[in-house]
Amino acid sequence: MKNKKVILTGDRPSGQLHLGHFVGSLKNRVKLQKEYDTYIMIADAQALTDNFENPAKVKDNVLELALDYLAVGIDPTCAKIFIQSQIPELFELATYFLNLVSINRIGHNPTVKEECKSKGFEASVPAGFYLYPLFQVADIVGFNADLVPVGLDQAPMLELARDVVKKFNATYKTEILNMPEPLFGTAGRLSGVDGLAKMSKSLGNAIYLSDDSDVLKKKVRMMYTDPGHIKVEDPGKIEGNIVFEYLDVFCEDKAFVMGLKEHYQRGGLGDMKLKGHLLEVLESVISPIREKREQWKNETGEVQKIVSNGTNLARERARGLLSSVKKEMLIDYEEIIKIST
């Protein structure tokens, strides 16, 4: 365990996870958890930065998120699932890291600018939301993570983390903080069922890991294909056809998909039939997740124990890191005063 590299990753508990998350990060995490010392954060404090007026939504999704993790195959005997707000050391760390970076530098983040626009925050962005990339730095460094799996849009956050680590180590003439590296590559990106944009809860174009068979069938039926493909015998287009995008991502039998593509392009393969194939494939992906989710849901006590345990282990690590950071910054008064904890 000691020699494994440390990964920090996680999600905001603001809604259920969907196939976009599965393809973009979850599958990858399941693969990585054996090789790396993995910390998976339920980022409730971060979720509150744009949900502070509706904290119930965040709270209600904390255990739901843990269920999603367990359902896709996160193994609690190796990965630590923890709740961000229960590691106050991260906020203390963020407080001190705020000294190492300018207020403008934090705002120079195309991803956050885009998010602000979409949330209508432009004129007066809440300070918590504006600053969340810096708090994310504390999350990463709080575990002294070696690696952070990132999509392209999270790359600016990791750049900020690297800046802070560099500045800290230089200012306090130390090497205690690891330089976190991005883990690009294995993660994919999935369009929504409408074919218009990336799958996302807020766009209402998502297939959830907890969708039942009926809901799944309905969503596949309304999936965007080729609007020019009207009669069964018409030749159809593959490009921009979401059904084929999904088949490429989820169907293991590549030869079978190739055959379907040829058939569709020359005409004679109807959308209904094609979607029937996809439905079967998606069912084979989702049904084991769905079943596992149901099983865990019947053992809430066990899930609570897993999260408690993960949180305690995470806190232990963050506490150690914070203590080292404070020593370097000379905020250690142990020899001067006695504080009971």
Add this chain to the structure above:
Amino acid sequence: MKNKKVILTGDRPSGQLHLGHFVGSLKNRVKLQKEYDTYIMIADAQALTDNFENPAKVKDNVLELALDYLAVGIDPTCAKIFIQSQIPELFELATYFLNLVSINRIGHNPTVKEECKSKGFEASVPAGFYLYPLFQVADIVGFNADLVPVGLDQAPMLELARDVVKKFNATYKTEILNMPEPLFGTAGRLSGVDGLAKMSKSLGNAIYLSDDSDVLKKKVRMMYTDPGHIKVEDPGKIEGNIVFEYLDVFCEDKAFVMGLKEHYQRGGLGDMKLKGHLLEVLESVISPIREKREQWKNETGEVQKIVSNGTNLARERARGLLSSVKKEMLIDYEEIIKIST
């Protein structure tokens, strides 16, 4: 104790306290400590926002500041002297309060703008310094303070605190947070010995509470009077004459000061003689402080105990407040998970 109103006040440990502090706040605190439940903060975390590159300066001044407090008559049996960084609950609170106010609102603070200018921070102000007024809000609200003694330049900070309290109570439909009121009035303002500006360490125009008799004599001797008052027999001006400003502030015998003023204005009272009177007055103010400081300095163990005790009591109060705040924000998972502390 329970029914007393709560006061939060304090200083950054970035240098020794001087007569400006004595007149502006310390004297007042000594008066208030019996009537109010007083928390006095050694704001080391705040001092680091513009001293992060020189943490030794901050650390070295932590106990010095406590010595200054005890020397001027802060009574540790009623006032709690505590170290800010040892109350991490304040940083956690600040994290959540950041959600309740826009990033621009925090920056709209004439005092901080002025400070940024004087520190050359304008182009790229460190985020920690930019945000310190919001962290000050957490300091105030962390003790659910009823009253905050403020000078005019701190009034914008208290306005921000009031905004946050109002927003919190409205958002979470609660009344747990007290609306902090400013305590104006009794505090005065003192010019530096150069007569050019407010007494301040960075301007090098200060008389410190720990200055010995020789240093004090030297500083009084170079004090700004009336540059037109060249010969003893010349009539001199009172206005802008720092010696008279100090006599007005520190000499209890108002009739004596009146007599000196008349004599000076009609001519015949030399600066040396006048300054001799002031020196006597200042010695009578400073020498008991100096002696008390020396006594406490010989009992470092006792001072450490006082600060330890104050910090533990302060932490207890902040902990209680944070716990109530988190309950209102639904960040209480006690029933869901078990976290060891």
